[in-house]
Amino acid sequence: MAKAGERSTPTWIPFQAARERGLGQRWLILKLKARLVRWRAKDVHPPGASLDKFWDDPEPTVAADGSAKKPVRVFGGPGLGFEYVTAFGIEVAGEDVFAQLPATPEGPTAEPTGAEWVAAEAKRMKEAGKIPVLKTHFAAELAKRMKVAAAAKRNTPLHPLSAGYISNQLSDWGLWPISKIE
Numbered sequence: 001m002a003k004a005g006e007r008s009t010p011t012w013i014p015f016q017a018a019r020e021r022g023l024g025q026r027w028l029i030l031k032l033k034a035r036l037v038r039w040r041a042k043d044v045h046p047p048g049a050s051l052d053k054f055w056d057d058p059e060p061t062v063a064a065d066g067s068a069k070k071p072v073r074v075f076g077g078p079g080l081g082f083e084y085v086t087a088f089g090i091e092v093a094g095e096d097v098f099a100q101l102p103a104t105p106e107g108p109t110a111e112p113t114g115a116e117w118v119a120a121e122a123k124r125m126k127e128a129g130k131i132p133v134l135k136t137h138f139a140a141e142l143a144k145r146m147k148v149a150a151a152a153k154r155n156t157p158l159h160p161l162s163a164g165y166i167s168n169q170l171s172d173w174g175l176w177p178i179s180k181i182e
Contacts, residue, residue, distance in 0.1 A: 042089030
């Protein structure tokens with residue numbers, strides 16, 4: 001993966017827009033901290049405050065409006081102790097953010113939904129001629145197969161569906177009557 005700053009002219013997107021695209025705030029902060037994503041702020045308070053180590057520990061607190069606040073130790077001047085440096089209108093380089101994403105989806109997004117899994121299994125059962133005549137028996141068989149596949153972790157949804165739920169949804173999913181299964 002490329003380090004931040006290796007590309008020219010980034011497409012700047014607001015911090016919150018990147019977060020709303022399904023990227024977790026914590027994930028984005030870790031990428032900023034590792035300097036894998038370029039960023040900028042439209043304004044900073046107090047004026048002239050350094051943002052060089054803004055994402056280092058202690059991490060700043062990011063607000064819903066896309067601003068971030070970080071306590072910094074003040075050694076001189078009238079205010080001894082801690083002062084807050086606030087960066088307003090944080091934007092991140094879109095290319096850097098998306099370069100950090102995995103090439104293929106992992107985790108829950110790669111798994112089929114319950115309806116997709118049931119539809120695929122119903123098609124396999126129809127091709128094999130193994131669909132019971134009664135709708136409730138068909139749903140029970142699908143639920144049983146889903147539970148077995150989930151236990152074996154074979155491309156199934158995280159939570160197997162119950163036979164009752166499957167039975168209630170078969171018509172809506174276009175899987176009942178049997179002649180509707182394609």
